[in-house]
Each structure stands twice: as structure tokens, then as C-alpha cells.
Amino acid sequence: MASSSKQTLDIKLEFGGGTELLLAPPRNKKQRISLPARADPATLHKTLRQQPVVTMPADEGAANGVSSSSAKEAGPADMRFLVQWIRNHLIVEREELFVNTDGEGVRPGILVLINDADWELEGELDYELQDGDEVCFISTLHGG
Amino acid sequence: MASSSKQTLDIKLEFGGGTELLLAPPRNKKQRISLPARADPATLHKTLRQQPVVTMPADEGAANGVSSSSAKEAGPADMRFLVQWIRNHLIVEREELFVNTDGEGVRPGILVLINDADWELEGELDYELQDGDEVCFISTLHGG
Amino acid sequence: TKIDSLPLTPSEYQRYGRQMILPGFGGLPAQLILKRSRVLVVGAGGLGCPAVQYLALGGVGHITVVDHDVVERSNLARQCLHTEKRIGMSKAESIRVAVEALNPHVTLAPITQQFTASNALPLVSSHDLVLDCTDNPLTRYLINDAAVLCGKAVVSGAAQGLEGQLVVLHRELYDINGAGSSGRGPCYRCLFPVAPRPQDVTDCSEGGVLGTITGLVGTLQANETIKLLLEGLHRSADGNGEGSPSPPTPTMLLASPMSVASSTLFRSIKLRPRRTDCRVCGDETALTAKGLRRISSLEEEDYISFCGLATL
Amino acid sequence: TKIDSLPLTPSEYQRYGRQMILPGFGGLPAQLILKRSRVLVVGAGGLGCPAVQYLALGGVGHITVVDHDVVERSNLARQCLHTEKRIGMSKAESIRVAVEALNPHVTLAPITQQFTASNALPLVSSHDLVLDCTDNPLTRYLINDAAVLCGKAVVSGAAQGLEGQLVVLHRELYDINGAGSSGRGPCYRCLFPVAPRPQDVTDCSEGGVLGTITGLVGTLQANETIKLLLEGLHRSADGNGEGSPSPPTPTMLLASPMSVASSTLFRSIKLRPRRTDCRVCGDETALTAKGLRRISSLEEEDYISFCGLATL
Numbered sequence: 072m073a074s075s076s077k078q079t080l081d082i083k084l085e086f087g088g089g090t091e092l093l094l095a096p097p098r099n100k101k102q103r104i105s106l107p108a109r110a111d112p113a114t115l116h117k118t119l120r121q122q123p124v125v126t127m128p129a130d131e132g133a134a135n136g137v138s139s140s141s142a143k144e145a146g147p148a149d150m151r152f153l154v155q156w157i158r159n160h161l162i163v164e165r166e167e168l169f170v171n172t173d174g175e176g177v178r179p180g181i182l183v184l185i186n187d188a189d190w191e192l193e194g195e196l197d198y199e200l201q202d203g204d205e206v207c208f209i210s211t212l213h214g215g
Numbered sequence: 216m217a218s219s220s221k222q223t224l225d226i227k228l229e230f231g232g233g234t235e236l237l238l239a240p241p242r243n244k245k246q247r248i249s250l251p252a253r254a255d256p257a258t259l260h261k262t263l264r265q266q267p268v269v270t271m272p273a274d275e276g277a278a279n280g281v282s283s284s285s286a287k288e289a290g291p292a293d294m295r296f297l298v299q300w301i302r303n304h305l306i307v308e309r310e311e312l313f314v315n316t317d318g319e320g321v322r323p324g325i326l327v328l329i330n331d332a333d334w335e336l337e338g339e340l341d342y343e344l345q346d347g348d349e350v351c352f353i354s355t356l357h358g359g
Numbered sequence: 360t361k362i363d364s365l366p367l368t369p370s371e372y373q374r375y376g377r378q379m380i381l382p383g384f385g386g387l388p389a390q391l392i393l394k395r396s397r398v399l400v401v402g403a404g405g406l407g408c409p410a411v412q413y414l415a416l417g418g419v420g421h422i423t424v425v426d427h428d429v430v431e432r433s434n435l436a437r438q439c440l441h442t443e444k445r446i447g448m449s450k451a452e453s454i455r456v457a458v459e460a461l462n463p464h465v466t467l468a469p470i471t472q473q474f475t476a477s478n479a480l481p482l483v484s485s486h487d488l489v490l491d492c493t494d495n496p497l498t499r500y501l502i503n504d505a506a507v508l509c510g511k512a513v514v515s516g517a518a519q520g521l522e523g524q525l526v527v528l529h530r531e532l533y534d535i536n537g538a539g540s541s542g543r544g545p546c547y548r549c550l551f552p553v554a555p556r557p558q559d560v561t562d563c564s565e566g567g568v569l570g571t572i573t574g575l576v577g578t579l580q581a582n583e584t585i586k587l588l589l590e591g592l593h594r595s596a597d598g599n600g601e602g603s604p605s606p607p608t609p610t611m612l613l614a615s616p617m618s619v620a621s622s623t624l625f626r627s628i629k630l631r632p633r634r635t636d637c638r639v640c641g642d643e644t645a646l647t648a649k650g651l652r653r654i655s656s657l658e659e660e661d662y663i664s665f666c667g668l669a670t671l
Numbered sequence: 672t673k674i675d676s677l678p679l680t681p682s683e684y685q686r687y688g689r690q691m692i693l694p695g696f697g698g699l700p701a702q703l704i705l706k707r708s709r710v711l712v713v714g715a716g717g718l719g720c721p722a723v724q725y726l727a728l729g730g731v732g733h734i735t736v737v738d739h740d741v742v743e744r745s746n747l748a749r750q751c752l753h754t755e756k757r758i759g760m761s762k763a764e765s766i767r768v769a770v771e772a773l774n775p776h777v778t779l780a781p782i783t784q785q786f787t788a789s790n791a792l793p794l795v796s797s798h799d800l801v802l803d804c805t806d807n808p809l810t811r812y813l814i815n816d817a818a819v820l821c822g823k824a825v826v827s828g829a830a831q832g833l834e835g836q837l838v839v840l841h842r843e844l845y846d847i848n849g850a851g852s853s854g855r856g857p858c859y860r861c862l863f864p865v866a867p868r869p870q871d872v873t874d875c876s877e878g879g880v881l882g883t884i885t886g887l888v889g890t891l892q893a894n895e896t897i898k899l900l901l902e903g904l905h906r907s908a909d910g911n912g913e914g915s916p917s918p919p920t921p922t923m924l925l926a927s928p929m930s931v932a933s934s935t936l937f938r939s940i941k942l943r944p945r946r947t948d949c950r951v952c953g954d955e956t957a958l959t960a961k962g963l964r965r966i967s968s969l970e971e972e973d974y975i976s977f978c979g980l981a982t983l
């Protein structure tokens with residue numbers, strides 16, 4: 072709770088191609104979140120779902136996220152962490168339409184973009200998020 | 216001639232909607248120029264046309280431009296200066312299709328954009344150019 | 360009443376079903392708004408054809424097309440609603456024939472006269488908005504001035520060579536609270552107070568144009584029109600994020616889809632706001648202060664001199 | 672010979688004149704390349720209609736359209752080449768009728784069968800490139816695999832809801848010196864090595880789609896096709912800046928033209944390069960190292976299981 076704003080990353084999220092339909096209403100396609108800069112595993116605990124966060128003000132993110140800076144296994148916030156964070160904080164139903172069956176990645180058919188580039192160019196799950204990054208989740212379309 | 220690179224501004228130019236047809240071949244729609252940071256009036260002299268510059272390397276711009284930093288009337292490079300610079304260095308024929316009849320502005324029907332915004336939002340001819348600015352000259356289209 | 364309980368025929372329900380179920384479109388209320396809309400399309404060429412095509416397919420109920428030209432073979436590489444067999448027919452009439460086959464549920468009213476200072480106001484005032492699909496500056500200023508005098512927006516498209524431009528003129532702006540209109544965006548005269556000289560104007564017959572470019576811009580004009588017609592509905596809906604437009608900064612879309620650089624295929628540029636001393640949409644005080652006369656009658660304006668065409 | 676001295680008929684000169692004079696198009700040589708091109712369009716629906724429309728108008732000489740569906744009324748709000756009167760007719764045949772009226776100088780070959788593992792290779796190999804205008808992942812993988820096996824590029828479009836996507840797959844890349852091909856961009860399997868589960872796939876009949884979106888994407892597919900067909904000509908020309916493409920970074924265009932935010936109307940995203948261990952376009956060494964079997968016969972591939980459709 073004593074976290075300073077330096078312990079959070081300002082991340083712009085965007086959802087498209089239908090992935091926005093998995094979010095809590097009003098299903099904003101564009102959201103700005105404050106992500107803890109250190110990926111404390113406790114953050115990912117499902118009980119945090121009690122506090123649904125739709126568009127987080129900067130300090131609320133910090134309060135939610137960094138419960139203890141001395142927690143073991145905490146590392147820089149990477150895409151692996153962000154995917155879990157979104158699953159726990161933003162997705163309200165049918166999370167299997169967002170995450171992979173292994174629970175770690177993103178389901179087949181969702182393009183993940185980090186600053187408008189395919190995340191496979193950036194290291195995928197291992198990419199360490201930077202303050203100001205823009206991350207998009209776009210479902211590929213099949214219609215014609 | 217003793218100018219350092221700090222005395223030049225790196226400006227991205229773009230020409231579209233047909234204005235690129237007024238340029239010297241190969242009529243590159245996108246060009247990167249080094250503009251003297253101080254608008255020395257001598258720079259604008261037509262005799263400089265002897266040295267046509269299509270896509271200027273960084274130091275050539277400085278050499279061409281800043282003949283003397285003590286020249287009177289020198290001020291920060293503004294859009295008025297850039298329009299003249301383009302007229303003298305890039306336009307090879309029919310310059311009346313680019314500049315206004317008053318010789319200072321740009322002819323009616325050309326949209327001027329500074330960093331993707333109408334230059335009227337930025338002060339038009341009086342706008343002082345910043346290093347890295349992107350300036351576009353786009354002729355309005357009338358066809359259908 | 361019976362009409363209210365079944366506002367569309369079963370055939371219309373079948374036809375429009377796929378768009379009515381679309382989240383963000385607006386369902387039956389949106390379809391009914393389109394059905395009751397009246398749209399004026401000036402120009403039945405490279406832009407007018409695809410624009411009318413998608414307006415008619417989408418179910419815009421009444422479309423008036425104004426064009427005094429006849430179909431020529433040189434039009435056929437881009438003007439998608441005309442055919443080899445209809446060479447020599449009025450373009451407006453040719454579009455009527457095409458639309459009849461595409462969607463019998465919409466009315467296409469062909470006007471085979473030129474759009475002039477004399478007929479501009481009655482034409483514009485009897486429609487909800489105007490699509491500028493013309494090919495010359497004089498008509499563009501005329502459409503603009505008529506639209507401003509009638510309080511209508513103009514969905515203006517242009518295509519030439521390998522480039523296209525799209526802008527909505529004189530559009531109503533809404534403040535972020537949705538509390539109502541907060542004025543209008545710039546009109547064509549705000550953006551271009553001085554007409555280009557005739558020698559600076561190239562048209563498609565001199566400079567050439569590619570069909571996919573006019574097709575793209577015309578389709579986007581239809582899209583923008585549908586967006587504008589449904590704007591009120593979407594603004595009043597509590598919405599899903601798509602449904603509540605923020606105040607649109609006036610922008611122009613530049614399209615260069617033949618470019619090899621992906622960064623310049625499409626670009627939105629920020630435009631200046633309305634000019635308070637604009638001769639057609641400006642404020643009385645600003646005009647008086649500058650000694651400018653407001654345009655109040657199109658027939659009293661000398662568009663020919665304004666466009667530098669008097670001595671040609 | 673006589674044919675060489677007048678390679679187009681006077682009627683064709685009249686028709687294509689406006690695009691042949693266009694700086695950056697390529698004049699008569701470009702028009703002749705289009706005339707001699709053979710393009711395969713899989714899918715005669717919302718994307719196939721506008722794509723074929725502008726390919727035919729532009730003078731692409733031979734267009735084969737594959738679709739086993741028949742025209743239904745629910746198609747007509749977006750599928751611009753079909754008409755009320757042709758409800759019940761095969762879509763491929765309906766497109767043939769439409770194109771005959773639009774441009775008698777091009778050949779439209781309708782194939783009223785499904786595109787399958789059995790007919791994919793002969794169909795793809797006899798054309799210069801393929802437009803993917805289909806509506807399901809299975810056919811998208813099949814088109815991709817056939818195109819890679821035949822060494823052809825795929826101009827792939829998709830539209831759903833209020834969004835569209837466009838990407839050229841397996842395209843030849845050229846190094847900046849124009850010294851020749853420097854390999855290929857990613858294919859569909861490079862981008863999506865694992866198929867989406869059926870429950871994650873919505874199609875237009877469930878999710879809905881708007882006609883202006885399919886119109887936009889289909890028109891852009893035609894545009895991209897013309898760009899690709901003329902790429903060799905433009906690369907060899909000393910050019911005017913338009914004429915010498917730099918090596919294209921693989922990109923995908925995302926279109927949300929109904930969005931109110933002008934910054935997201937169109938966006939080009941950078942894609943990953945070709946996957947060396949891609950099962951269809953990968954390198955032998957990388958595949959062997961990973962113990963993967965290269966796809967060499969479409970009929971031996973189990974597309975139904977791959978797309979998770981076996982148990983449905």
C-alpha cells in the first residue's frame with residue numbers, strides 16, 4: 072500500500088476483432104491501466120477478482136498490485152504477467168475465449184501486438200513491459 | 216561553413232496530391248532535409264539554385280544554409296523560411312504552382328500540415344520549426 | 360397500428376438481418392432510421408457509383424442522384440454502376456436502373472440536370488445530408504454553401520491519380536457529456552477560403568484515376584453517411600463503447616492505398632476549426648468587423664469569377 | 672505482327688484510357704499485364720463481390736470465381752454483384768452475369784464447386800495469385816497451403832462486425848537494390864500455426880457484418896492485387912518514386928471505419944517474418960530438427976481435425 076507511482080507502469084490496452092466482448096461492460100475497446108512494475112505472484116490470485124477494475128485510476132492499480140515488494144518470485148512485469156492480470160481484472164466471463172488451455176498464453180487466433188508489432192517480434196510472453204507501452208489483443212476475423 | 220550539426224534542424228518533408236510532380240526527378244514524395252536552424256536571408260537567394268539538393272545529407276544542408284551566423288535579419292527557421300527553402304532547393308519548374316502570388320505563402324488549394332495537423336492550428340507562416348518536425352504539402356483533390 | 364407493429368416487410372427483415380444483429384449497429388431502430396433517411400448524392404461517377412451502391416444495399420430509403428452527364432465508355436473502368444449497354448444513357452438514370460436491381464426496397468430519384476445555384480437550395484434542404492461526389496471546385500463550393508445555408512453536413516470525397524481524400528464538412532459537434540450540439544466543424548470555405556486557380560486544378564480526364572481509389576473513397580463516403588445518420592441513435596444509447604461518440608475533432612482522411620509504405624496508406628489529419636470570419640458559416644460579428652459580406656443567396660454569388668473561370 | 676502493333680482494341684483503349692495515362696500506373700505495358708493476368712477468387716460473397724467488381728473494371732483479363740453457395744436474400748445487403756432477381760442462382764454464376772454487363776473484355780470463369788483439398792492445387796497453380804474472400808478458417812488454411820505449394824501469393828481479406836483485416840500472405844520480398852527476390856513473407860500458418868477452436872469462430876450469419884466494411888476490404892483486395900500484378904513492371908522501371916518499391920515489411924491492415932476515433936480508423940501492424948519451422952513454407956532443416964512433417968499433399972492433411980471440427 073506504500074507503493075509509489077514509480078512502482079507502476081502506465082500501459083495502454085486495446086481490444087479488437089471481438090475480444091472486447093469478453094470484457095466487463097461497458098466493454099471499452101481502449102483502456103489505460105496501471106500495472107505493478109514487479110510481477111508479484113500474489114497479484115494473480117483469483118480472490119482479487121472481488122474488486123473488479125474496469126478502467127483503473129493510477130493509484131488503484133498500485134494498491135491492488137504490489138502487496139509486498141519483498142514477495143519471492145517477483146520479477147519485472149512481462150507479457151506473461153499482463154495476460155494473467157487482464158484475465159483476473161478485466162475479463163468477466165468465458166476467460167477460455169481469451170487465455171490458452173495452458174493457462175499462460177493467449178488462445179489461438181488472437182493477434183497480440185506490442186506497440187503495433189506482432190509480439191513474436193518482441194519475445195512473446197517474456198517481453199518485459201515498459202512504461203507507456205501499447206498492447207493490443209485483436210481476434211483474427213474469418214468472415215467474408 | 217563552420218556550422219555544427221546543432222545549427223541544423225532535421226525536417227521530414229512529404230509531398231502529395233500532385234505537389235510531388237513539381238519536384239526535381241525522381242520526385243520523391245518523402246524527403247529528409249537538414250534545414251539551417253537560423254533563417255539567414257542569404258540562404259534564400261536564387262543563386263543557390265546552382266546546387267540542386269534533392270535529398271540532402273545532414274552536413275550538406277548546413278553547408279548550404281548557414282553562410283554566416285552574424286548575418287542580419289537571421290531568426291529562427293519558420294515556415295516562411297521553409298517554403299522559400301523548398302522553392303529554391305527542391306522545386307525545379309512551375310514554382311507558381313507551389314508558392315502564392317505574394318511570394319511568401321503557399322498557393323490556394325495546398326493543405327500544409329505540421330505533424331499531421333493543419334498549419335493554421337500552429338501559427339501558419341510564423342510557426343518556428345522544431346528538430347524532427349514533419350511537414351506535408353498536400354494538394355486538395357477535386358476529381359471524382 | 361399495424362404499420363408500427365411490423366415496420367419492415369418480411370423481405371426487408373431477411374435482407375437486413377445480418378446488419379441488424381450486429382453489435383454496435385443499433386438493431387431495428389437503426390434500420391428504420393436508414394429507411395426513413397433522404398440522402399442527396401451530387402455526382403454519379405467514380406465516387407457516386409460505389410457510394411450509392413452501398414447506401415442502397417444498406418437500406419437508405421431515399422437516394423436522390425444529381426448528374427447531367429451521360430455514360431461514356433471512358434467512365435467504365437471505375438464507375439461501377441454503369442454498364443457497356445447503358446453507354447449514352449444519363450448517368451443518374453443508369454444508376455436508377457442499377458439500384459432497382461440491387462434493392463427494390465429503396466427509392467432512387469434521378470435528377471438529370473446540372474447542380475446549380477438555382478436548384479441547389481431546394482435539393483439540399485429536402486434531404487438529411489449531401490454527398491459531394493463531384494469533380495470540380497466550382498460545384499464543391501456550391502454544394503458546401505448550399506449545405507451550410509440549409510444546416511446540413513456534407514460527406515465530401517475526392518479521388519485523383521492514386522490518392523483519395525475524405526472529409527465531413529459542417530458537421531455538428533457534440534460535447535463529451537452528450538448535452539447537445541456544441542457548434543459545427545469547418546466547412547469547405549473554412550478550409551479553402553480562396554479557390555485554387557484553374558491552372559492548378561487537374562481533373563480525372565487529364566490526370567487519370569484508378570478505379571480502386573474511387574471505389575475506396577466512395578465506399579468510405581457511404582460508410583461515413585451511415586455513421587452520421589445513426590449518430591443520434593448511438594449517442595442516445597448507453598452503448599458498449601462504440602455507442603457514445605466523443606466530440607469529433609475535425610479530421611480529413613488521406614488515402615494512398617497504392618503506396619508501398621504501409622505507414623502512409625491511410626492517414627488522418629487534424630483540421631482547423633470553423634473560421635469565425637468564414638463567408639458562409641462565420642459569425643456575424645467577425646464578418647462585420649472585417650467588412651465581409653455573408654453569403655445569403657447562392658444566385659447572387661459569382662462562382663465563376665471566384666473560381667477564376669470568367670476569362671476562360 | 673498486327674497483334675503486337677495494336678495490342679488493345681479501340682474499345683479497350685477508350686475504356687482504360689484514364690488509368691493508362693495515370694503517372695505511376697505504367698501505361699500500356701501495365702494494362703497489358705493486367706489483361707494477361709489470371710486471378711483466382713475464392714468466395715463470391717461480401718468480399719468477393721467488390722473485389723471482382725474492381726478487378727473486372729480495371730481490366731484483369733481472366734478471373735475465376737469459386738463458390739458453391741447460391742444467392743440468398745440475406746446476402747443482398749452487402750454482396751454487391753448479386754441481385755434480387757438472381758436469388759437462388761449459384762453465386763459464381765451470378766457474378767459471371769454481373770461482370771458480363773460491367774466489362775465484356777474480361778473473362779469470368781465461374782466454378783460452382785466447393786474449394787477442396789482435391790481441386791485446390793489445379794485451381795491455384797493455373798492462376799497468378801489467389802484472393803481469399805472466404806468466411807471460415809478451414810478454407811483459409813486450405814487456400815494458404817495450396818498457394819504455398821504452388822508458389823503463389825494470397826491477398827487475404829476478412830470482415831466481421833464493424834472491422835476488417837487485410838494481409839498479403841507468402842508474398843515475394845525484394846531487397847532494396849532490386850537484385851531479385853530475397854525470399855517470402857509469412858504465410859497464414861506462420862501467423863497462426865494453431866487453428867482457432869470452432870467455438871472461438873463467429874461468422875457473419877451469427878455475428879453480423881456491415882456492407883460498407885466488406886465493400887472496403889474487398890475493394891482494397893482488388894487494389895492490392897493490381898499492385899502485386901504490376902509490381903514487377905514498377906520494380907524494373909527507373910520510376911518516379913512510386914515506381915521502385917522498397918522491400919515490404921510484412922504488415923496487416925486493420926480497418927475500423929465505423930470507429931469515432933480517427934486514430935484507429937486504419938492501422939498497419941508489423942507482422943513476424945516467415946517461420947522457418949512452418950509446416951508448409953518452412954525450411955527442411957528447421958522442420959527436421961523439430962521432428963515436424965512438411966505438408967506436401969493437401970489430401971493427406973486432416974483439415975477437419977486441425978480446425979477442431981471432427982467431433983461437431
Ligand SMILES: [Zn+2]
Nearest residue numbers: 546549637640
Ligand atoms: Zn465555413
Ligand SMILES: [Zn+2]
Nearest residue numbers: 858861949952
Ligand atoms: Zn508459413
